[in-house]
Amino acid sequence: xxxxxxxxxxxxxxxxxxxxxxxxxxxxxxxxxxxxxxxxxxxxxxxxxxxxxxxxxxxxxxxxxxxxxxxxxxxxxxxxxxxxxxxxxxxxxxxxxxxxxxxxxxxxxxxxxxxxxxxxxxxxxxxxxxxxxxxxxxxxxxxxxxxxxxxxxxxxxxxxxxxxxxxxxxxxxxxxxxxxxxxxxxxxxxxxxxxxxxxxxxxxxxxxxxxxxxxxxxxxxxxxxxxxxxxxxxxxxxxxxxxxxxxxxxxxxxxxxxxxxxxxxxxxxxxxxxxxxxxxxxxxxxxxxxxxxxxxxxxxxxxxxxxxxxxxxxxxxxxxxxxxxxxxxxxxxxxxxxxxxxxxxxxxxxxxxxxxxxxxxxxxxxxxxxxxxxxxxxxxxxxxxxxxxxxxxxxxxxxxxxxxxxxxxxxxxxxxxxxxxxxxxxxxxxxxxxxxxxxxxxxxxxxxxxxxxxxxxxxxxxxxxxxxxxxxxxxxxxxxxxxxxxxxxxxxxxxxxxxxxxxxxxxxxxxxxxxxxxxxxxxxxxxxxxxxxxxxxxxxxxxxxxxxxxxxxxxxxxxxxxxxxxxxxxxxxxxxxxxxxxxxxxxxxxxxxxxxxxxxxxxxxxxxxxxxxxxxxxxxxxxxxxxxxxxxxxxxxxxxxxxxxxxxxxxxxxxxxxxxxxxxxxxxxxxxxxxxxxxxxxxxxxxxxxxxxxxxxxxxxxxxxxxxxxxxxxxxxxxxxxxxxxxxxxxxxxxxxxxxxxxxxxxxxxxxxxxxxxxxxxxxx
Amino acid sequence: xxxxxxxxxxxxxxxxxxxxxxxxxxxxxxxxxxxxxxxxxxxxxxxxxxxxxxxxxxxxxxxxxxxxxxxxxxxxxxxxxxxxxxxxxxxxxxxxxxxxxxxxxxxxxxxxxxxxxxxxxxxxxxxxxxxxxxxxxxxxxxxxxxxxxxxxxxxxxxx
Numbered sequence: 058x059x060x061x062x063x064x065x066x067x068x069x070x071x072x073x074x075x076x077x078x079x080x081x082x083x084x085x086x087x088x089x090x091x092x093x094x095x096x097x098x099x100x101x102x103x104x105x106x107x108x109x110x111x112x113x114x115x116x117x118x119x120x121x122x123x124x125x126x127x128x129x130x131x132x133x134x135x136x137x138x139x140x141x142x143x144x145x146x147x148x149x150x151x152x153x154x155x156x157x158x159x160x161x162x163x164x165x166x167x168x169x170x171x172x173x174x175x176x177x178x179x180x181x182x183x184x185x186x187x188x189x190x191x192x193x194x195x196x197x198x199x200x201x202x203x204x205x206x207x208x209x210x211x212x213x214x215x216x217x218x219x220x221x222x223x224x225x226x227x228x229x230x231x232x233x234x235x236x237x238x239x240x241x242x243x244x245x246x247x248x249x250x251x252x253x254x255x256x257x258x259x260x261x262x263x264x265x266x267x268x269x270x271x272x273x274x275x276x277x278x279x280x281x282x283x284x285x286x287x288x289x290x291x292x293x294x295x296x297x298x299x300x301x302x303x304x305x306x307x308x309x310x311x312x313x314x315x316x317x318x319x320x321x322x323x324x325x326x327x328x329x330x331x332x333x334x335x336x337x338x339x340x341x342x343x344x345x346x347x348x349x350x351x352x353x354x355x356x357x358x359x360x361x362x363x364x365x366x367x368x369x370x371x372x373x374x375x376x377x378x379x380x381x382x383x384x385x386x387x388x389x390x391x392x393x394x395x396x397x398x399x400x401x402x403x404x405x406x407x408x409x410x411x412x413x414x415x416x417x418x419x420x421x422x423x424x425x426x427x428x429x430x431x432x433x434x435x436x437x438x439x440x441x442x443x444x445x446x447x448x449x450x451x452x453x454x455x456x457x458x459x460x461x462x463x464x465x466x467x468x469x470x471x472x473x474x475x476x477x478x479x480x481x482x483x484x485x486x487x488x489x490x491x492x493x494x495x496x497x498x499x500x501x502x503x504x505x506x507x508x509x510x511x512x513x514x515x516x517x518x519x520x521x522x523x524x525x526x527x528x529x530x531x532x533x534x535x536x537x538x539x540x541x542x543x544x545x546x547x548x549x550x551x552x553x554x555x556x557x558x559x560x561x562x563x564x565x566x567x568x569x570x571x572x573x574x575x576x577x578x579x580x581x582x583x584x585x586x587x588x589x590x591x592x593x594x595x596x597x598x599x600x601x602x603x604x605x606x607x608x609x610x611x612x613x614x615x616x617x618x619x620x621x622x623x624x625x626x627x628x629x630x631x632x633x634x635x636x637x638x639x640x641x642x643x644x645x646x647x648x649x650x651x652x653x654x655x656x657x658x659x660x661x662x663x664x665x666x667x668x669x670x671x672x673x674x675x676x677x678x679x680x681x682x683x684x685x686x687x688x689x690x691x692x693x694x695x696x697x698x699x700x701x702x703x704x705x706x707x708x709x710x711x712x713x714x715x716x717x718x719x720x721x722x723x724x725x726x727x728x729x730x731x732x733x734x735x736x737x738x739x740x741x742x743x744x745x746x747x748x749x750x751x752x753x754x755x756x757x758x759x760x761x762x763x764x765x766x767x768x769x770x771x772x773x774x775x776x777x778x779x780x781x782x783x784x785x786x787x788x789x790x791x792x793x794x795x796x797x798x799x800x801x802x803x804x805x806x807x808x809x810x811x812x813x814x815x816x817x818x819x820x821x822x
Numbered sequence: 823x824x825x826x827x828x829x830x831x832x833x834x835x836x837x838x839x840x841x842x843x844x845x846x847x848x849x850x851x852x853x854x855x856x857x858x859x860x861x862x863x864x865x866x867x868x869x870x871x872x873x874x875x876x877x878x879x880x881x882x883x884x885x886x887x888x889x890x891x892x893x894x895x896x897x898x899x900x901x902x903x904x905x906x907x908x909x910x911x912x913x914x915x916x917x918x919x920x921x922x923x924x925x926x927x928x929x930x931x932x933x934x935x936x937x938x939x940x941x942x943x944x945x946x947x948x949x950x951x952x953x954x955x956x957x958x959x960x961x962x963x964x965x966x967x968x969x970x971x972x973x974x975x976x977x978x979x980x981x
Contacts, residue, residue, distance in 0.1 A: 078915050085923030086911035086930060088858015088898035095857035186843070272958050274862040274870055274924040324860070324924030325958050356863040551921070708918040708964075715961035716921065743867035743956065751949040751962040 112736025174362015275324020297587025365434025406440030514795025520782030539646030546585025591775025608661025688811030721784030832900025
C-alpha cells in the first residue's frame, strides 16, 4: 500500500471505504450463525453454578455429599478442586495484564465471598433440572460479615476491610493498614487551586453514576470436552481466545499443549466477555465426569453477580475560566466503585475528563475502591461516560456563568494536534477543531428548536477515549486458485471479517468476494490480545497489510521464475504479475499457484504490536423534551460527530456509532443497578433493568470526520468506544437548558429528574 | 411426564415427545435442533426467541410446548424459501441491520408478523412492532430502515 507522510492513502481505494454488506450477514439473518449455546455434543451433560446469597461472608465449609448422592449428578466442584493462585500471579493482556488471583475469584470463591452471586460450587448432571436440584442440596456454612456497599462508606477509615492484603497503591510511604482503596492516581500540572481562586468564573459539580451492565443479549456460555489424552477443547463466547486460554490454563494448571479455545459467534461482549466466567469450571467438571459439559448462564445469573457490570463512580469536579472564556483550571476527585475485587486504574477516566481542553492547571486525583458488589469489568470506553458526565456538565455550567455559547467555548479551548495530553505527551494528529467546525455548520446546531408541549433544550458534549493497541496477528495462505485465505487471531465483534476482507482485497487488487477471512482458534494462529479497546480494526489492518506484503513477496519470487524476469522488475496489479517490455509476459495469481502448487505453501505472516494509538474524539448534540409533570425525558434528535481517521466501511462505522450512542442513552436515562442494603441486586431481569427499546430512542445521525493517524496503515482510528462517552452529558446539558436544573445522578430517571425540578421549585432550604 | 403431540413447524408436520416442563423454545432448539431462535433471558423480556405461532409473533420461551398441539409455528429457519432470502432478511443484510446477530432472528419474525398484516407501516408502527425485541448493537435505526425498505419492496411486488 501507499502511505504519504500524514498516513493517508495516496492511491484511489477500490474496496476500502465502500458501503459493503457484512460478509457474514446472510447466516445471521437466516439463523444459521452458530453461537456456543447452539452446540450439542454426544454424551453432553449440563452444569449449574451455586452462587453466594451473601454480599460478604467467610466460608467455613462446604458439604456436597447430599448433592452427589442424587441420581444423575456426575460431578461437583468447589475451590478445593482448583490450585490456589497467589496474588500477583499475572498473565499478559495489554499493558497491565490480568491478576489470576482475581480471575480465579470471579470463577470460584475461596475462603471468602465478596458479592452476591459469586460462585462457590458447581455441579454437572444429566440435565439442567437435576443440576439445579443438586445445587439446593449443597450446604455452605457461611460466617456473615458486614457488607460495605457505598463508595464513601468503603473509603471511611472505620470501614470493614474486604481484602486483608490490599494496601493502597500510589501512596508513599506504603500504608501500614489494609484498605478498601486499592489505588490512588494523581495527575497534576500547574497550580489548579490557585487558578480556581483567581479565575473570573468557576463551576463545580458532584455527580454520581450508578453501576450499569454491558447488556449483551447472549448470556455467557461454555462447552468443554476432554478427550482420552486429557486434551481439553472449550467452545466459548469470548472476546479473546488467547486470553481465555491463558486464564483457563492457569486456573487448572494445564499446559498449553492440552487446551484449545474455539471462539464461536459472540452475541455481544462490550468488554464483559474478556475475562472467563465459568469456562475453567466447565473443563474441571468435564475432567471429573469424563463427559462433555455445557454451562449456560441464565439472565438472572448474568445480572446478579455472575458477570461483571461497569463501574459506578462518585466524581467532584471544578473548572474555571478567565473572562474571555480561556480555560484556566480543572480540579477533580474521581472515586471508582470497582465492586468486590480491585478494578481498573482510574487514570483512563481521569485522562478522559481533561484531554480535550488546553488547560494550564490540572489537579486530578483518582481512587479505585472495592465494595461488596459484583466485581466490575470493562464496558465500552470504560470510565469515559462517567468522566464526561462530570466534566462536560461542569463546562456547560461554566459557559452559562460566562454567558458564552457552549460551542464557541469548546472552539476557544479545544485541544489540537500537538497540545499536551493530561499525561504530558503531545497529541498526535487529532481532528477536534474539524469536528467542532462541522457541528457549527450542521442543522442539528443551527436550526432552532421547535416548541413542544413541554420545555425543550439542546445540549452539547464532547467525548474522548484513548483506546489501546496491543498485539494482533494473522496469516494468509494462498489457495490453489490464487485467492487469499485469511486466518486472524481476533474475534469478530464489530464486522471485523468484513472490514479485513476489504483490506486484503484492496492490497491484492481483488474483489471482496475473492477473499475468505476466518477467526482462528487458540491453536491455529499467532497470539493476539482480545477484541477490546477499539484496537482490532486498526491493528489487524496493520497486521494484514504486513501479511499481504509477505505473501506477495513470495508470490513475486515464483512469478519471476516463471516469467524469466528479475523479481523487482515485475509489475503487480489486480492479481496479475507482468514482466517489463519488451516481453510484457504476464501471469495471474491463479495461473501462478496452479503452476507452483507442488513448491509448497505460500503463507504470508503479519503481526502488529505497539501501533500508534488511534485516539477517538466525538462531539454530540442532543435535543430533549422534559415532561415537567412526570420527569420523563424524551430524546427528540441526536447527532454524533466523530473523527474516525478513515472509515474502512461506513456502514460498519455508523453501526458502531449508533449502537454505542444508544447504549450511552440507556445508561443516561434508564439503566442502573439497584442494590438493596444487603447487597442484593433488586432489578436482576431485563424487565426491571430497562435497556432502550426501539421506542425509547430517536434515529441517531452520525457525521463522520476523517483525520488519518500518522504512521498507521490507512490512518484508521478506533471507532466503537467513544460514542458511548458523551450521551449522558449531552442529555444532562439539554435538560439543564430546557428546565434549568442539573440532574447529577445517572441514570437520570423520571423520578430523579422530577425531584431535581421540584427541589428548584421549592427554592433554597 | 412426556406427552406426544403433533404440530406444524416451518410447513412440515412434526410429531414429537415433549416434557411437561418444556417450552416451545426448548422444543425447537433442543428437540428439533432449530437453534436460530435464541434464549437471551428466558422470561419474555428480550424477544430473541420470537417465533410465529399461527401467524402472531410470540416469545417461544413463554409458551409451553404442550400448547402448540395442532398449531402452526414458523421459526427463522422457515423464513427464507429455497435459499432465497425474504425481503426483510435481504434488507437487513444491505442496510447493516444485523451486527452481533443474536437479536436478528427474533427481529425478522417480529417484522414479518407486522408486514404480513400491515403492508404500509409508518416508522412508529415499525418501532412498535419490534419494541419487544431488544437489540444492544445497532441502536435500531438501521433495523427500522431495513423493515421500511422491505415493506416498500413487498408493496412493489404485490402490484
